[in-house]
Amino acid sequence: MNSASFIRYAGTAVAATMIGVACTAPPTSVTDPGRRTAPSAAPTWVKVSVDLPTSGVEFPAGQDADLANVQCLICHSAGMVLRQPALTKEQWRAEVIKMRSAFGALIPDGQVEAVTDYLHRINGR
Numbered sequence: 001m002n003s004a005s006f007i008r009y010a011g012t013a014v015a016a017t018m019i020g021v022a023c024t025a026p027p028t029s030v031t032d033p034g035r036r037t038a039p040s041a042a043p044t045w046v047k048v049s050v051d052l053p054t055s056g057v058e059f060p061a062g063q064d065a066d067l068a069n070v071q072c073l074i075c076h077s078a079g080m081v082l083r084q085p086a087l088t089k090e091q092w093r094a095e096v097i098k099m100r101s102a103f104g105a106l107i108p109d110g111q112v113e114a115v116t117d118y119l120h121r122i123n124g125r
């Protein structure tokens with residue numbers, strides 16, 4: 001489609017703007033008053049208020065919950081942990097190590113035990 005036929009078929013202000021970008025010559029359709037429609041009425045603004053649901057993506061409060069919030073929520077929600085079956089402490093430790101080795105989580109060595117203990121407290125057996 002060349003630009004001449006595009007102008008012929010373009011009826012909206014959006015299309016006229018595109019023509020203005022596409023053509024080197026001044027787009028006559030933009031300045032032609034016959035092709036423009038005056039705004040019908042000033043927009044009416046209405047104040048609305050919505051209640052967003054609480055997210056539930058953070059870890060349950062408790063000692064070292066902040067560690068889990070910082071180290072684990074980078075990649076996925078707490079639900080990824082809370083929906084798992086209850087694990088032993090050894091299994092949770094292996095899970096934390098796996099997050100580092102398999103997925104590149106940046107949990108420092110010095111935090112592995114604290115996070116493991118926390119995970120075992122909230123979902124352990």
Ligand code: HEC
Binds near residue numbers: 071073075098
């Ligand atoms: C760098 C990204 C990243 C970080 C940080 C991370 N995870 Fe994960 N995690 C993943 C990915 C990717 C999966 C796999 C998702 C899938 O299988 O759909 C996953 C899955 C899981 C699973 C599901 C079981 C499994 O092994 O796949 C658990 C439990 C889990 N993560 C716990 C944690 C905990 C606890 C932390 C914080 C100590 C953490 N993750 C931090 C990336 C991460």
